[in-house]
Amino acid sequence: MSAFRTASGGRIDRARPLRFSFDGRTLHGVQGDTLASALLANGVHLVGRSFKYHRPRGILSAGADEPNALVNLSRDTARSTPNVRATMIELYQDLKAVSQNRYPSLAFDVGAISNLLSPLLPAGFYYKTFKWPASWWKKVYEPAIRASAGLGRAPTLPDPDRYVPRWAHCDVLVVGAGPAGLAAALVAADAGAQVILCDEQNEFGGSLLAETTATIEGKSAQTWAAETVAALQKHPRVTLLPRTTAFGYSAHNMIGLSERVTDHLAAPSANLPRERLWQVRVREVVLATGALERPLVFPHNDRPGILLADAARTYANRYGVLPGKRVVVATANDSAYRAALDLHAAGATVAAIADIRPDPDGALVAQARAAGIPVRTATSVVRTGGSKRVSWAALAAVAGGSPEAVPCDAVLMSGGWTPSVHLFSQSRGKLRFDADQQAYIPDVSVERERSAGACRGVFGIAAALADGAAAGEAAAKAAGHGGAKAQTLPATGDAAGAGGWLGLVPNAAATKAFVDFQNDVTAKDVKLAVREGMRSIEHIKRYTTTGMATDQGKTSNLNALGVASAALQTPIPQIGHTTFRSPYTPVTFGALAGLSRDDLFEPVRATPIHAWAAEHGAAFEDVGMWKRAHFFPRAGEDLHAAVNRECVAVRRSVGIFDASTLGKIEIVGPDAAEFLNRMYVNAWTKLGVGRCRYGILCREDGFVRDDGVVGRIAADRFHVTTTTGGAAGVLAMMEDYLQTEWPDLDVWLTSTTEQFAVIAIQGPKAREVIAPLVEGLDISREHFPHMSVAECKVAGVPARLFRVSFSGELGFEVNVPADYGRAVWEALYASGHQHGITPYGTETMHVLRAEKGFIIVGQDTDGTNTPDDAGVGWAVAKSKRDFVGKRSLARASMSNPARKQLVGLMTVDGKTVLEEGAQLVENPNQPVPMTLLGHVTSSYFSASLGHPIALAMLSGGRARIGSTLHVPMPGGAITVRVTKPVFYDPEGARLDV
């Protein structure tokens, strides 16, 4: 049996041994061990190296507050989790754990040089270093810092496990299943409430799981706990969630729970998710989260073998493990005496109890003396020794005097108990500093919740049971289930939670007296922060990083306040406290992502034509959540080759393009035209039925927000199109004005984006392609001129046919009900076959429209351009009294000739394609920072013209047409000529067919 395993006792099964490995070394534990207890049973205390100084570190606690023993747990190459607390890992067969932050090994770590250099590395040292020489930052300092930063190493393969979300409602959620929580759950459930009881541990019982002497209702505390849990398990209104941490309290009683389903299993079934993330909306919450023991702050209080006193007691009583054979206890309150007595009973020698208090007189103190344990009052541990394991503790009188070294192999420290108020604080409740308790406890609730037991400073089993029962009754009643009566349960046991010490122990140096173990923050650092001028605890926290590690200051916050209080000569309540934030303990990314991964990460919007495009080899691009065909490469073609071919094909003959993603809004009602007049810049009243107009929508500040062709289907019905990305926003803006500014208008709006598939046929042969399929409409040049719209049938399907062109060629857009989209596409494609019809994608669409100088809102405009800036000032109605944005357009600055205006650019060498976003300057040789005149917004090679083209927004652009400018690039400046923003068929003759 392992050297430090006790012969009997503990909630472990000595008959079921388990094999595991730590840093490659095979060790043995038993069923019921945590990794921490199993390591201690084998006498292994050195489990890590501290964050900054690389000091040897051991296990400090027995629970979720563990700051030191962070290991990497792996099942296989992909399932590797860094920074897991060894105290929370349930041991299973062949568990594999590895220590972190050390090279090449835990025992010999070159990083330990930081410990020798520690005088140069106090808190905040990085605010004053790494500045000189400046060139060293990129080449030396940053790479070195990145390599040495952090504790664990992230896995490099995707997480193969499954994580599922769950939602639940209940009347009462009880967080924590110690005595207070169990009592609360029982009473609430009996009262008729639906209850969820959760606890982060694998077993319910909380502090009772380490109780060997206390009794409840005449039975042992552990028996009472087991019977109570069994009763709750059978209760029809109770859901029990062990291994489940309530990590976040959000508004209106929405609580986040993280349930670990398989991490404790040697061979998890593939049918189970690794974790579940619960979002529970609760009528009433009972917080029974207990209290966390504080370390004492004295020099070298961080050596392996120095543990929290109650943690040592838990190891002895719950896990059957002695943390040491000869222990020194350092304390300022009574509960450590229980630890000393229990360890003494389990076979350890307690060499001394050093109590800072001058006259401790509780029952436990008397018991300890009676057991023959040396008790030294008004005495403190002031230093320890031993490098990889503590080997002595120096005791000195509080008043002063030389210290005496006491040999030991473990030191147990207790600075008192801090009520765990994290969730209460997250709920935005107000805390109050209780001077008697020297602790922050819950004061004013904001949500429907109440705290019970040690988490609100009520210590002792009997008191916790009563407090929990009262809370359960109150919660059930508030949730509408009155009637249960909380009974007083008789209990024996210590009520030893009160009292303690905050801050540096008396008469001790501050150097290497650790306040925050995980972030390596000492009392000296906190004092340094105060000397540097930090007054607020928020600044002290951030300057020193105390409380900012993954343990969120569970064992350090109050001690930091104590040191700060002494340094500032200000009482703690006046200093305040920092904010507790979710999560209470780390939650995996997997649990938070849940099912939103890979194909389910984001909804994908695909058009009715999508499958056809995929079958025909299209490459797709993302436009918002839409997939759009980008180009249709033939064998051996890259993007440029395909686009060049597609462009030429459209202008020479005919192309077919899927425009289904564009937004469509049906505006209907007697006031439809009036509404459009007020929203868009154009004049709509005189737009005839069957006619279309290119509409511009501005914001109230006068800048272009969206554009699109608008067709008048009837006197009271308009078919408005928007950009793909702007659809939802435009409709929302319209609804805003309609509902809140002009509710008297008789008009209503319907999104029809997904109701119509839109097939664009563009090119000189376009009419010949669609004519055989059109019924009920004369689409000849005379009867269906450019910018017309009419209802008809196409390929037998009711359609709205638009004659519009974004390419500058003869063009039509066939709008059919979406379910018929593919069938109509295929009919048109077949009809176009004899004309060499070419499917083209968004890249070609962009090139063709740029050749014509048609803007794309959001590419050529950026939300700071007026219609006139963008070259579409002609669309603005001259004689409308008002429209959205009109007043802003009247501002003097909106007509400033130096404004950026849309122009064309041609590279003088006729070959270079400009980069979109590149800047324009007059003199490329001017010193940096150069005077920037504008930038390239769209840039392509034009196969139809045989040279590159570009559009740009250029200061005073229209006045600069004909001039020469330069585009500075890393490889040298490119010379360009400023042109009108139209390169192909400026007169529009190609449309007049």
Add this chain to the structure above:
Amino acid sequence: MLLIACPYCGERPEIEFSYGGEAHIARPADPSALTDDQWAEYLYMRTNPKGTHSERWRHANGCGRFFNAVRDTVSDFFVVTYKSGEPRPDLPVKRVV
């Protein structure tokens, strides 16, 4: 996850709503009659109080209606919600949720 009481649908989680800025700011009936300063006042100037704030919300992923609310900007809790077009209640009724 705040619950917001849409006057039409009842209590729904906050993710169903979009914010609409300060309430009870009517668009001027005749913008062209305003000076630049007056127009800027309408476009940009807002109360920004520490405390109760009258504001507009839209149940975007629900009924799609705009409505008004009084919300405490410090605690983030809604005091009361009321329909578009109704005046801000003088005395906030008991907290809606």
